[in-house]
Amino acid sequence: MQQKKYITILALAAAAFASCSKDHLTLYPEGQINGATFYKTATDFQEAVVGAYVPLREAALYSFYPEEMRSDNTEYDYNSKDRGGIGYEQIADFMDDKSNGITSSVWTADYKGIQRTNVILDRLEKISDSVAITPAVRNQTIGEAKALRAHYYFELVRLFGKLPLYLHETTDTKNAIVDHRSSIDSVYLQIISDFTDALALLPAVKFPQDGRWNKGSVSTELGLVYLTRKEYAKAIPLFESVTTMGYDLMTNYADVFKLNNKLSKESIFEIQYKAGTDGQSSSFIYRFMMYTPDTKGVLGVKYSNTSGGWNVPTDDVVAAYEPNDKRLDASVAVQKGHMNKDGDYIPDSVSSILTVVPNDTTIHKKMIRKQYQPSQGYGINNNTDDDWPVYRYSDLLLMLAECYNMTSRSGDALPLLNRVRDRAGLPPATETDPTALADIIAHERRVELAFENHRWFDLVRTDKAIPVMKAFGIAQKAKYGYLLPQSYDVNTNRLIFAIPFRETQYNPGLGQNDGY
């Protein structure tokens, strides 16, 4: 009897256990939000939009290699010691291949951004409740998401050509693979469609700006998309609209990059950072100054900077500044230094490029000045406050000038061009021959926007990349003995980069760009 009772109790206990076990087996992390239950409220979507801006920074950390150092504006300070940076060098020397880790980083960052916008757009579509999500929130959310998606694709298509078009949230291994690349035209159609939608949905720019996408920044980038496609007639009204939005040039070119002038009237779009310990800081100057075991001479604090020596202004770009161009001193600085006993370069001071005496025997190294702001103090390593400029009003003026010139309105182009030249302290241009003026505008863009990731794309879209870079390569090889004979083999294939190797391994349908 007793044992029967015992068995009954056990059986009951087992039944009770079985019934409650399902709850015990459903565990979700308490330290993270579950994606299945997120994206319900307006706040959820607003937070998701914020997150979709973050990959802008991840791309910006690498974009200057393929977009500026690839061009004749910058080179690298050859470091025979730390060969870990050979991947960067190969981009500059046109020796990069499909295993290049830098272009792959840009690819990954941009697609991460695309995925985040896809999630927002897909999930928002499923919510019809106008109580949870008001039309205003919905428009703002879709507008920002589409502007970001278009922006990411625009960078990708210019770097890599044909692309896999991911337009929906990745939910499993099946839709994680878009197994073919769409034509460059289809990618552009998608970009234009997204920007056009964003333009309709987003508000006008308000000053002071907060730095989110708005009608001003979307019009500018969409205009550049058309300009890149040589559809000047479509670009002109967009650019013209921006001139009426309240943007203006700052009086002094050097002030544009000062920390207290972030999101100024001249700024149309910039990638934003904030120094400090909450993970929002930038670190550009560390890449741009030299590789050195002691940064004290540059930053005022000792630190072994092993990530520097990149994106160094070339002699070619310095020579491109006309005499008395105020922008040279604002854009390029010179470090003076010495070699220590170990053969390492130690910078002693930073000075103006205008004050360097020709027969000074100390070692001089050029450095970008736009992100060099000693006033911020460099107390925490790799932690700076500088934003990255994407579009400035002078850029817009020059693009509009270019459009006018290309549509036989050189007379309309000159005043725009001369506003930029005037600020730089240069006499106005008077050339009205469209071909000659095109060169003048291109030259103006080079120096006005130097080191802001425009030069390479400008060379490519104006079909100048091959002759300009071939000539530049010959000069470089004459100067630097370490360049291999096969470097600077600039040809059509080299106008875009290889699809990253890992990507083609896990998604064989992508194929590879010609020549890689």
Next chain:
Amino acid sequence: MNVNKHANPLLPGLRSIFLLGFLLVFLSMAGFSQATVTVSGKVSLGAGSADLSGTSVQVRGAKGGVTTDAAGSFKITAPSGAILVFTHVGYKSQEARVSGQAEINITLESADITLEQVTVSYGRQRKRDITGSVGKVDAAAIKDVPATEFGQKLYGKVPGLQVNQATGIPGQGIFFRIRGAASLSGGNQPLIVVDGLPLAGDIVNLVNPEDIESFSVLKDAGATALYGSRASNGVILITTRQGKVGKTSVSANAYYGLQSVPKRGRPNVMNAHEFATYMKGWYEDKIAYHDYSTPAPPTIPVDYQNPDQYGKGTDWYAAILHTAPMQTYSVNISTGTDKILSSTTFSYFDQSGVLYNTGVRRYSFRSNNEYRPIDRIRVGLNISPSWQIDHNVRAGSLGLDGNRQIVSGATFSSPLSSVYDSTGHFTMKSHSAGMLNTPNYRMQEEIMDVNQNNLNLLSNAYLDVEVIKGLHARTTVNADIIAQDYNAYYGTLYAGFNTATPPRPLAQSSAVNSSNNSTNILNENTLNYTTKFGDHSLEAMAGYSYQKYSQNYRSISGTGYPNDAVPWINGSTTTSGNSNKQAWSLASAFARVNYDYQNRYYLSATIRRDGSSRFGQYKKYGTFPSVSAGWVISDEGFFPRSNTLSFLKIRGSYGLTGNFNVGNYTQATLASTTNYVFGGVTTLGQSLTTLGNPDLTWETSKQTDVGLEATFLNSRLTFSYDYYNKRTENMLSNAQLPTGSGFASVSYNIGTFRMWGHEFQVTSKNLVGKVSWSTDFNIGFSDNKVLALVAPGFIGGTGKYNDYNRTAVGHRIGELYGYIFDGLYMNAADFAKYPKEATSAIGSARMRDVNTDGKIDISDRTFIGNPSPRMTFGITNNFTYRDFDLNIIASGQTGNKIINTNFQNLQNLDGVFNINKDMQYRWRSEQNPGNGKVPRTLGPTTELYRTTNTNWVFSGDYLCIKNIALGYTFRQKQLRYIKSVRVYGSVQNAWYFTKYPGQNPEVNDNRDNQTLAGQDVGSYPVVRTVMIGANINF
């Protein structure tokens, strides 16, 4: 059941007080006279048995009795003329009449060893009755093997159990493979079960080796299926020391040893003269290779201008090492009556590392108690707290192991630099001109301040009620509670590879303080019924269990310190913190039926059903059945009865086992905080950062095992053989995704693999008698193949750097992957003839054009080695002569390849590291082409030579004399308080026979991830230990 009825009546009353109990033993040994005759004596177990305890001595027909102590001695009171019965598991019983003699000495003859008891899943079985594949190791047989981790004791003991010491870091080196690597990144370690509690988390090394009585290694599905859900990598059952009825004993063990790094396998890098010569040439070549216009050509640094001024210089590898002591002291008190069984051990363990200023100390305590208040009820309470202090052996900002950490860094430090300056103080750096910054690693060892304290409370309680005869209801609660506390400080003198030479600014000093608490709680309830009717025996068992593991974690870090005197966050200027929690749970129901007919035909079936929180909503549950059978042919009438072949059993099993070693919550897509700045204000953002897989489910292995066991020549030779074939489906790992998807990988059931092998074990008593010699030999052969894998049919091997393995369909798991080095472009003719890479030049490295597309690029990498051994073996020889004993354990493996990834530094031609001696024979010009194997140093051409290639791959075959121990036992009758003393000396890791040029052929720096197997990334060296020890029985 046997009770010391006639023993001193004071005993129960004093039992609880240790000292008095002690006294009592002495008193009883002194021989208080009783009414009846007191007989003492010694039971010898024949040759080869060091531990003579455990023989039961009973008066025939009476209740109670005693058992012998470790020296084999017993003392019993018996009526004159009574007959004493001596029984011992594994030996034939003997009887002797008490007839006035003061002493009875008996030698028991070994009997049918198949009757030995073995711990199996949820119970114990006679070896004879087991139908699965189980290896048993008694701790007594390996007591001389010094062990920080219990795994060190299992070397070469069980066929199919691969034990390797991946690194020499005290307390962290051992990893296991049962029957090869069954899983991928899902974890290959067998399930470790201590007294019924499956451990969770990284705490295996906290199990005190001194507490262990025996190990059972469960290999096939028939043996493991009751732990089915987590048993696909096999199970190691650990039984800790339990008290025994009728025996009170006190024993003490101690050893002291000195560890040092053998000369064999040390890095073969250049000395000062060679290096200065190389560097002088390097600069000469740089000037010659580069047609300098800008910048001006470099001059040869002063350091290298006159190489002849240098001799051997500093051997940095030797400089960071020293001879380090290790020691253990442990005391065990064990007693048992019919009401209480108790065994208590206290141990102290202290091991210094061979890297200066590293070490582990552990204080542990274990008390195992079983109470039997009434006949049918048993209540157990086992409790084992331990406190371990890890001093500088846990990962910090400057690691011991790993690429460009201390060991690797010292290897490539400049031999021109010195450890101390002329005033006897540490120098600050170890690089010379033109090299990448390296700190003085000897000094970095000295200032390291990374400590982790681990408090581990392993405990279990059970209640076992015999409801009716043969029916036991048992409920257990097991808990493992761990608190870890980690504190690290990096002051002004801290520096790592390629950082500024110290001192650095106070603003950069930093500290990390973190702690975590974890609980692993298991409740298990079983009903077990055994019965016999006629020739039939039946055991039926059913149960259910619930296990939950949870951990919460917090960490604070601070930077900026007033000075190095305050290493705590309290002194920092900037702090940041973080905390989180994670958990998993598992609910299971299981049942087993064991049936045998005439002790000859055996049949066993088990089933287990598990639900895990780690899997997707609809895929939580897995069912794991097994069936096994055995047949003792030698008991059949037709089988010729002989001593030549006295026992023959065949057995077979088939079953399913599982694995849920995948991260927590991987079924869910998760968001994390991704903030951004708008208008200078940090704004909260959230993004999906981890892709979940709601269809994720159990990894399942289907395993067939066929085995044979035989005993020959009067039980002097036993033999066993197993063949297994295991097919693992739904293998858990990460599926790699194109990053276009926004994610790089997702947890996934990625594929199907097959593993198979043969295992042999022979135990032989070669000599018995005055000189005895026994040999255990085992050998296992194994292989594996990937049968199916998620698209595109491989994972890994896509990166240019630090990506050394690829797992692909049709290949073995985790094969090494890289270029095939074919030499150099020796001259212009070669350069014209062979396919080239983007950076190739005459004199640069020539890799093979594997895909024959006429150029060399990353697509030309291929499979360059199998990291899994094809054969593992072990051999143990025991000798005894009089009171001497000698034990030699050897083990080894063959068939695997190792990739020494440290060669990316040691074959780096850029003049930034000290490098392998043979690098001096480099190509310098067509007239001076060196040995044709080492390329030129021209900057832009050197990269290809330092990416993964066949130059880095070596055979991992080795044979190691793991342990040699020579002991002598004093059985001093005149020392009345001490029963026996055994002293011994031993050498551990006495010698490696191997062609692997690195220090440790057992290296595997990503030990638990088979997709990254076979890597030597600059490992903490494995030591040779010479020690002396003593076992004392009171």
